Amino acid sequence: MKPNEIKIFCPATIANISCGFDVLGVALDSVGDEMVVRKTSEKGIRITKLQGQDLPMETLKNVAGVAGLALLESSDSQYGFEIEIYKNIKAGSGIGSSAASSTGAVWAMNELLDKPFSTIELVKFAMEGERLASGVAHADNVAPALFGGFTLVRSYEPLDIIPIPSPEELFATVIHPQIEVKTSDSRKILKTNITLKDGIKQWGNVGGLVAGLYTNDYDLIGRSLEDHIVEPIRSILIPEFDKVKSEAIASGALGCGISGSGPSIFALSRREKIARKVADSMKEVYKNVGIDYEIHVSKINSSGIKILE
Amino acid sequence: MKPNEIKIFCPATIANISCGFDVLGVALDSVGDEMVVRKTSEKGIRITKLQGQDLPMETLKNVAGVAGLALLESSDSQYGFEIEIYKNIKAGSGIGSSAASSTGAVWAMNELLDKPFSTIELVKFAMEGERLASGVAHADNVAPALFGGFTLVRSYEPLDIIPIPSPEELFATVIHPQIEVKTSDSRKILKTNITLKDGIKQWGNVGGLVAGLYTNDYDLIGRSLEDHIVEPIRSILIPEFDKVKSEAIASGALGCGISGSGPSIFALSRREKIARKVADSMKEVYKNVGIDYEIHVSKINSSGIKILE
Structure with a gap:
């Protein structure tokens, strides 16, 4: 039986990598948040715990909530989700704090729903969290958090994300x-x-x-x-x-x-x-x-x- | 014994490949000029034949002559060279006519001298031909002619050329x-x-x-x-x-x-x-x-x- 709850690691990310302003980002391995996401019979999204940073817990004011709702709106799921967020990444630090929460929510929900969405679709949902956080639905942090390694946002219309391998060392x-x-x-x-x-x-x-x-x-x-x-x-x-x-x-x-x-x-x-x-x-x-x-x-x-x- | 004369094919090239303005070029396989280059005991460079296009044969007014002289100036060679140019690429067509002649001259001379120069050094000599042809010593045609395939001119100062593989089909x-x-x-x-x-x-x-x-x-x-x-x-x-x-x-x-x-x-x-x-x-x-x-x-x-x- 599939679990109804998972605990995940959501990586910090570096966007705007030098020459790659607005297009190149990369995910980190040992810096990030943790989240617990639980599938519930009650519909909608609830942020039930938020530790480590002073951020709003109301669904519509929280990036994980907004990203999660974007996913739910595209889904015919009969379920809802509870989300616990344990922040290690400081808001405003410039290493993808909001992206970690947005992507974590949609990635975990997709797992618990048995993966109805592709990674590029998850990027689109998570971008709604970025829109809430900064006013702009940019993809250069959420893409590496979801794909891993380096990612190139080649184009926004249509959204075209190219994962690029990362040298081992x-x-x-x-x-x-x-x-x-x-x-x-x-x-x-x-x-x-x-x-x-x-x-x-x-x-x-x-x-x-x-x-x-x-x-x-x-x-x-x-x-x-x-x-x-x-x-x-x-x-x-x-x-x-x-x-x-x-x-x-x-x-x-x-x-x-x-x-x-x-x-x-x-x-x-x-x-x-x-x-x-x-x-x-x-x-x-x-x-x-x-x-x-x-x-x-x-x-x-x-x-x-x-x-x- | 090494030959004193070689006949070569010098490819046409496409520069400014769409998004790669000023940096990306590529070499063609079945479009290009032919040249015969001969090592002589008489020093200097002489253009002894030029067919297919109406271009100056005086060494200092011909791109192959000027590129060849740039090579000779950096060399301690006791030899000179005679160059025959058989143009198929029309001057002014936008597929690297001058680059074919400049690169052909320096590539052949380097062969006949037993390769004292690296490919990147040949690029620099050939760029002097481009300077004569257009007033700007650009590298985006000469680089693919010399390296083959696609080439990226990452930087001019210092000159940094990255050969990029070309898909087979x-x-x-x-x-x-x-x-x-x-x-x-x-x-x-x-x-x-x-x-x-x-x-x-x-x-x-x-x-x-x-x-x-x-x-x-x-x-x-x-x-x-x-x-x-x-x-x-x-x-x-x-x-x-x-x-x-x-x-x-x-x-x-x-x-x-x-x-x-x-x-x-x-x-x-x-x-x-x-x-x-x-x-x-x-x-x-x-x-x-x-x-x-x-x-x-x-x-x-x-x-x-x-x-x-």
Whole structure:
């Protein structure tokens, strides 16, 4: 008999990976939330527990609730669902906190309903959670959380998501300085226009990054982790960004950039040992100026959300 | 004993492949020039024969001469070279006529000197020919001619060229309407700025195209062959572009766009049979309006320049 309840791990994700602004994201393996989702005879969605973050529990104000309702509306299910959310990812940290909850809800519901929906359909439901969280139904965090590894959002209309393999030895370091950057602010300072010249550099690097991921060419991945368009603008909202980045590179990181819309900063490295050295060098920068931080080192998660126990 | 003379085939190339403006090019297999290159005790470069096109034979005014001199300047060779050029690719057609001559010269010289230079060094020498031809030392035709297959020019400073594999069943159709489009004109009408929104679409498609080439995913290749930036502007210089494109797609092409800076139009198809059907539909458009054309159907060339006989 299928269980009526599952406990899952929902990974944190890095979106806007350098050159891949708005299109490339990646899932982490050892940073994420836990959720328990239970199938009930009572219809609808109820958030019955929410620990770790101060977030609304009303279904229509909670990203997991809204994403879950989107799934239910497309389904002829006679069931409803209770959702418990145990947050480890801080809201506003820039590593996909809302995406973890949205995707966890719809992924677990799909499991408990015996998988009536494809992964791309789950992405669409989860995007409704993102719409609630940020006003924009973006897919660059929810896609890697659901597919695992790197994902490319090639197009929104129609939605076209390309999972891209992740080299075995790739590790991420993410540091979250404890300051608030409002997504609306980091959106507002973006320019509507860019030069064609910068655009060409950017799509050259996206091509290089994708090629490097397919061929396990760590050097190429590193050379391609450049962003001439968004990083120079948004990084001014993140204290000591340039210093953190230069220290990360000096410690052996392949590349370093802003995670999502910040304020977290990510670095990618070959091998865990280097990722940890990079972490130490990043910490040092914030210690020296007295800014609190959280830091994570994680393998790339190649399979996305998973069942615990 | 090494020969003192070789006869080679120099492929035509398609640059600016849709979303890959300025970065992605590909080599053709059955369209190209022939050259005979001879090592001599007399130093310097002499163009001793030039057939098929009305082009200057003076070394400093000929792209093969200039590219060859760039190689000689970096070499301590005691030899010189005589070059015979048999052009099949029309100058100004948009399928890499100058690149075929520049690359052929340096590739053959490198062979006859026992390969002192790497392929990337040959790209740099051949780019000097491109500088003579168009005023800009671009690499997006010379790179595929030398490496074969698809190539990505990830960056110019430093020059970083990534060869990308080509799916076995991929064929190109290229139609060259017999009208003149000056490169300077097609350059002039480009805008200096683009919207960030269009940029995002473009780099999403570049990522998709590269992923499709690595995974032999012909559908993905087709979906990614979009250009929201350059094609809408440059296509107005090419008569009946929209009609040729829509007929090509209707006949089964994966995608269709401007070859180089035009006026040639290329389509990519899965299998020769479809590429020939696409050719018929493209021809029909120009026949109906009374514009003369040349048309080519070719497998993708995966190895670049080759020795004949």
